[in-house]
Amino acid sequence: MGPTRLSTRSEYESFVDRYDTFLFDYDGVIWHGSTVVNNVPKVLDMLRSRGKRLVFVTNNSATSRKDYVKKFTSLGIQASVEEIFSSAYATAVYLHDVLKFDPSKKVYVIGGAGIRHELEEVGITTVGHDDIAQVSLATLKEIEPSAEVGAVVCGIDYDISYRKLANAHVNLVENPDCLFIATNDDRTLPGGKHMYPGTGSLLNTLVHSTQRTPLVMGKPNTPMLECVLKKFSLEPARTCMVGDRLDTDILFGIKGGLSTLCVLTGVADETAVCSPESPQASYYISSLGDLSVIQ
Amino acid sequence: MGPTRLSTRSEYESFVDRYDTFLFDYDGVIWHGSTVVNNVPKVLDMLRSRGKRLVFVTNNSATSRKDYVKKFTSLGIQASVEEIFSSAYATAVYLHDVLKFDPSKKVYVIGGAGIRHELEEVGITTVGHDDIAQVSLATLKEIEPSAEVGAVVCGIDYDISYRKLANAHVNLVENPDCLFIATNDDRTLPGGKHMYPGTGSLLNTLVHSTQRTPLVMGKPNTPMLECVLKKFSLEPARTCMVGDRLDTDILFGIKGGLSTLCVLTGVADETAVCSPESPQASYYISSLGDLSVIQ
Numbered sequence: 001m002g003p004t005r006l007s008t009r010s011e012y013e014s015f016v017d018r019y020d021t022f023l024f025d026y027d028g029v030i031w032h033g034s035t036v037v038n039n040v041p042k043v044l045d046m047l048r049s050r051g052k053r054l055v056f057v058t059n060n061s062a063t064s065r066k067d068y069v070k071k072f073t074s075l076g077i078q079a080s081v082e083e084i085f086s087s088a089y090a091t092a093v094y095l096h097d098v099l100k101f102d103p104s105k106k107v108y109v110i111g112g113a114g115i116r117h118e119l120e121e122v123g124i125t126t127v128g129h130d131d132i133a134q135v136s137l138a139t140l141k142e143i144e145p146s147a148e149v150g151a152v153v154c155g156i157d158y159d160i161s162y163r164k165l166a167n168a169h170v171n172l173v174e175n176p177d178c179l180f181i182a183t184n185d186d187r188t189l190p191g192g193k194h195m196y197p198g199t200g201s202l203l204n205t206l207v208h209s210t211q212r213t214p215l216v217m218g219k220p221n222t223p224m225l226e227c228v229l230k231k232f233s234l235e236p237a238r239t240c241m242v243g244d245r246l247d248t249d250i251l252f253g254i255k256g257g258l259s260t261l262c263v264l265t266g267v268a269d270e271t272a273v274c275s276p277e278s279p280q281a282s283y284y285i286s287s288l289g290d291l292s293v294i295q
Numbered sequence: 296m297g298p299t300r301l302s303t304r305s306e307y308e309s310f311v312d313r314y315d316t317f318l319f320d321y322d323g324v325i326w327h328g329s330t331v332v333n334n335v336p337k338v339l340d341m342l343r344s345r346g347k348r349l350v351f352v353t354n355n356s357a358t359s360r361k362d363y364v365k366k367f368t369s370l371g372i373q374a375s376v377e378e379i380f381s382s383a384y385a386t387a388v389y390l391h392d393v394l395k396f397d398p399s400k401k402v403y404v405i406g407g408a409g410i411r412h413e414l415e416e417v418g419i420t421t422v423g424h425d426d427i428a429q430v431s432l433a434t435l436k437e438i439e440p441s442a443e444v445g446a447v448v449c450g451i452d453y454d455i456s457y458r459k460l461a462n463a464h465v466n467l468v469e470n471p472d473c474l475f476i477a478t479n480d481d482r483t484l485p486g487g488k489h490m491y492p493g494t495g496s497l498l499n500t501l502v503h504s505t506q507r508t509p510l511v512m513g514k515p516n517t518p519m520l521e522c523v524l525k526k527f528s529l530e531p532a533r534t535c536m537v538g539d540r541l542d543t544d545i546l547f548g549i550k551g552g553l554s555t556l557c558v559l560t561g562v563a564d565e566t567a568v569c570s571p572e573s574p575q576a577s578y579y580i581s582s583l584g585d586l587s588v589i590q
Contacts, residue, residue, distance in 0.1 A: 112430075137453075140491055145489075158431055162454070169490075187504060196460075196504075197503075205496045208492075209483055209492035227313075
């Protein structure tokens with residue numbers, strides 16, 4: 001028995017009744033780039049009016065939670081910082097709460113402002129973002145490991161440089177206690193008409209050079225989910241993950257023991273959803289916006 | 296029967312007599328960084344005086360052949376541009392002579408001046424080295440594949456940027472005819488006291504993001520050797536590869552059907568050379584300089 005298609009009002013009603021909490025992926029579910037998916041704001045309002053808890057979960061590490069709130073607001077969607085979960089925030093929470101990161105140490109960041117801000121919010125000092133000066137074979141030897149660096153965190157970095165990669169490499173190789181954490185391992189990144197190299201691809205330089213395997217926070221890996229479940233004391237059986245990608249969103253829900261709803265407004269189409277080869281969603285629906293027919 | 300150790304004058308004599316051509320790796324064989332290995336210039340002079348052909352073969356793509364001649368001269372070693380073989384030069388020769396690269400197309404280069412200069416010497420136009428301007432999620436979509444790009448060549452690039460990686464990615468993914476060539480696949484790069492990410496590691500970002508496998512020119516892969524054998528019309532049975540790394544230099548010689556001499560002045564030590572697990576060199580010697588006892 002494959003995923004159940006939701007298409008009638010009574011199916012929508014009983015689906016919504018079954019859960020207390022809904023986790024949502026962003027792109028392809030809530031919006032496409034800067035365009036909100038039809039009727040989705042109405043659906044989110046309906047869920048709130050029924051007392052459901054909403055949590056927004058993204059692998060994107062480039063944007064801070066505060067900036068995501070601004071984006072939601074600009075699209076006419078009510079959301080608070082507490083409801084936003086990004087892989088950057090999950091990295092900060094996991095380092096601070098789960099790994100009890102030594103506060104006298106620093107984190108070497110390959111990544112954008114989103115990661116730096118979230119780490120600094122939990123009191124962790126970051127280094128590395130200024131390491132963009134050119135290097136040459138003659139000056140390479142100036143790049144030394146630092147006893148102060150307790151972790152290398154890698155996310156998407158539009159300012160990637162050889163100096164950053166070399167710094168991360170020597171710290172990871174010459175200090176075996178240095179943690180190696182990746183915000184996510186997405187192979188590619190959508191950017192309009194084309195796909196571009198994602199965090200998982202950038203990361204592969206260091207995975208290969210250091211021969212070390214990072215702890216990956218984001219979907220479909222479970223550390224981010226552990227953070228979400230713990231923060232909100234969620235009951236997996238009463239929680240549904242809503243997403244558009246089978247290999248990240250739906251697999252993430254399945255690994256966490258959640259129910260899952262796949263929408264067809266993003267990456268996955270009906271053939272992929274119903275293929276026995278795919279991670280099996282509990283339910284699927286044309287669009288999250290379809291639920292707007294119930295109040 | 297493992298590799299034969301050369302340690303007496305008569306062993307040196309009969310070894311040298313057996314070959315017409317010697318191929319040499321650079322670092323760890325001829326020099327260490329900027330210090331020449333003891334007695335090596337004398338040995339090279341002795342080989343020349345006996346009418347041997349010398350070819351210097353490096354995986355390094357950052358330096359052009361002309362600049363290598365300057366380095367050899369500064370260390371008191373006579374060498375001509377014709378005797379220098381780098382992975383950058385091999386890439387240019389292979390594209391031009393073997394693959395008959397369409398002269399109306401351009402090569403997108405991730406790499407240093409060494410590659411650009413060698414490609415331009417054979418009349419191939421290069422693009423990409425200026426692609427260091429910052430990019431953001433909002434401006435990513437400006438990065439488009441170009442019908443003019445007929446190949447992506449990747450070597451060591453101390454000016455690596457997300458814009459370069461994104462450009463290479465879209466050309467490789469959206470134009471299946473675009474060739475994908477790597478100068479070498481060295482995992483790491485020696486830089487004084489430490490090792491740093493090598494071309495093979497930088498390359499892994501694109502291998503993972505594009506899911507394409509590059510043609511790799513350098514040791515231990517055979518395309519560079521094909522270029523060397525062809526250029527000098529060498530007879531493999533009368534040619535010996537001299538190197539310090541078993542997994543690159545010695546394996547390269549073995550794959551090409553050459554004899555091999557491993558020196559112990561670089562990466563491999565005697566235990567590694569004699570291990571049955573290692574690529575089996577024909578001969579080994581403490582140092583190339585030891586041959587200076589014969590005239």
